[in-house]
Amino acid sequence: MDYRFSVDEDAFRGEVKEFLRGAIPEDWDYDPFELTGETWDFAKEFTKKLASKGWVAPAWPKEYGGQGMGYMKQVVLSEELAYSRAPNTALIGVTYAGPTIIVYGNEEQKQQFIPGITSGDIVWCQGYSERNAGSDIAWLQRRAVRDGDDYVILTGASSWLGQTRTRRNTRGSATSSRQWTLRASA
Amino acid sequence: MDAPGISVRPLVNMAGEHVFNEIIFDNVRVPRKYLVGEENRGWYIGMTTLDFERSNISSAAQQRRTLEQLVEYVKEQGSGNKKHAHVNGAGNGVKPKLAELTIENEVGRYLSYRVASMQERGQIPNYESSAAKVYHSEYGQRLAGAGLKMMGLFGQLREGSKHARLRGRFARTYLTSVGSTIAAGTSEIQRGIIAQRGLGLSRI
Numbered sequence: 001m002d003y004r005f006s007v008d009e010d011a012f013r014g015e016v017k018e019f020l021r022g023a024i025p026e027d028w029d030y031d032p033f034e035l036t037g038e039t040w041d042f043a044k045e046f047t048k049k050l051a052s053k054g055w056v057a058p059a060w061p062k063e064y065g066g067q068g069m070g071y072m073k074q075v076v077l078s079e080e081l082a083y084s085r086a087p088n089t090a091l092i093g094v095t096y097a098g099p100t101i102i103v104y105g106n107e108e109q110k111q112q113f114i115p116g117i118t119s120g121d122i123v124w125c126q127g128y129s130e131r132n133a134g135s136d137i138a139w140l141q142r143r144a145v146r147d148g149d150d151y152v153i154l155t156g157a158s159s160w161l162g163q164t165r166t167r168r169n170t171r172g173s174a175t176s177s178r179q180w181t182l183r184a185s186a
Numbered sequence: 187m188d189a190p191g192i193s194v195r196p197l198v199n200m201a202g203e204h205v206f207n208e209i210i211f212d213n214v215r216v217p218r219k220y221l222v223g224e225e226n227r228g229w230y231i232g233m234t235t236l237d238f239e240r241s242n243i244s245s246a247a248q249q250r251r252t253l254e255q256l257v258e259y260v261k262e263q264g265s266g267n268k269k270h271a272h273v274n275g276a277g278n279g280v281k282p283k284l285a286e287l288t289i290e291n292e293v294g295r296y297l298s299y300r301v302a303s304m305q306e307r308g309q310i311p312n313y314e315s316s317a318a319k320v321y322h323s324e325y326g327q328r329l330a331g332a333g334l335k336m337m338g339l340f341g342q343l344r345e346g347s348k349h350a351r352l353r354g355r356f357a358r359t360y361l362t363s364v365g366s367t368i369a370a371g372t373s374e375i376q377r378g379i380i381a382q383r384g385l386g387l388s389r390i
Contacts, residue, residue: 003299029353031248033205033362071306075243075299082244083251104223104231127209136375142211146225150215153191 005072012073016055016080023049024084035087043087044120050081050088051120057094064102064110065118093117093124189214201361242315243302245322246295249329252359253287255352256333260284274338283332290328294321313384320376323366330359 059074060066116122133139144151191212263273297318304311333356334341344354367373381387
């Protein structure tokens with residue numbers, strides 16, 4: 001058993017650190033939820049830089065806009081980004097929405113949603129719970145009912161949505177009977 | 187989000203930050219082509235999504251940075267730098283506390299590595315990510331609380347005060363970290379998952 005990172009992974013860590021030194025001001029110390037106005041704009045720019053390196057989701061297969069990079073390298077990247085408090089606006093797309101669509105989505109959905117995640121263009125939001133369910137989502141009451149080619153999310157229920165300062169331009173959504181995700185193009 | 191019938195109401199957290207919103211649905215129509223997976227399987231898809239969320243490899247690294255900032259603050263107070271003029275209980279429990287927080291940060295990192303190594307092998311973690319999640323959330327609270335205490339009255343000041351230290355980080359995270367043991371499944375729910383899926387104990 002060897003718990004150390006490989007020579008290749010360590011070299012990659014060095015490369016990431018160097019990129020971050022150039023891309024983030026030395027005194028940058030903002031947490032993701034603090035970003036507003038100018039700092040949010042900087043975050044969007046930074047994420048595009050990250051995307052140009054192919055580092056938004058480097059472990060994903062090439063067909064999904066990744067680099068097919070080893071998973072542990074993605075771990076290295078995530079660690080360095082987190083340590084430097086890098087403002088990565090693609091995080092919800094890469095961490096929650098993307099893997100779910102890749103595992104459960106059909107080909108058309110993958111073609112439609114995945115490229116916008118890896119390019120850093122689409123900011124995803126996550127909405128899970130409702131007023132009377134709180135953290136216990138087994139209590140969710142909202143229903144979507146099939147009506148012709150649509151599902152109708154019935155009136156009366158509400159949900160909480162994170163990363164919402166992008167809500168102006170949020171569009172589209174993926175839904176099933178009990179879980180849904182929204183994406184924004186801020 | 188611009189579909190007819192969607193409205194948005196801000197939810198401001200106890201730290202005064204506007205991060206979340208409540209979304210009200212009024213008979214919102216969603217085209218059928220956006221259904222992910224099969225109809226009526228959303229619960230299971232949702233559970234998978236949460237497992238990805240709970241792996242949370244970033245938490246330990248963010249917390250390490252915060253811990254290092256606290257250690258630097260404590261070091262500088264002994265150097266006569268007026269910018270960092272105060273440590274509460276200096277030399278009197280501060281050092282063992284920082285040592286303990288360092289050990290705990292390492293433990294959290296390895297819990298995350300375990301989840302990552304499972305994902306690398308193509309396995310979908312469930313109770314293992316709950317263990318990492320509950321640990322990171324509770325550690326974040328311990329870290330924020332310890333920092334707030336060590337910095338004395340300075341620790342309670344937010345950004346905007348000329349006496350705030352470290353941009354008021356500890357005053358803010360002391361508040362924001364409260365929700366972390368509720369968000370993405372409370373610590374009680376995580377422990378329930380570990381007991382049932384990990385230890386095979388019955389639900390009741």
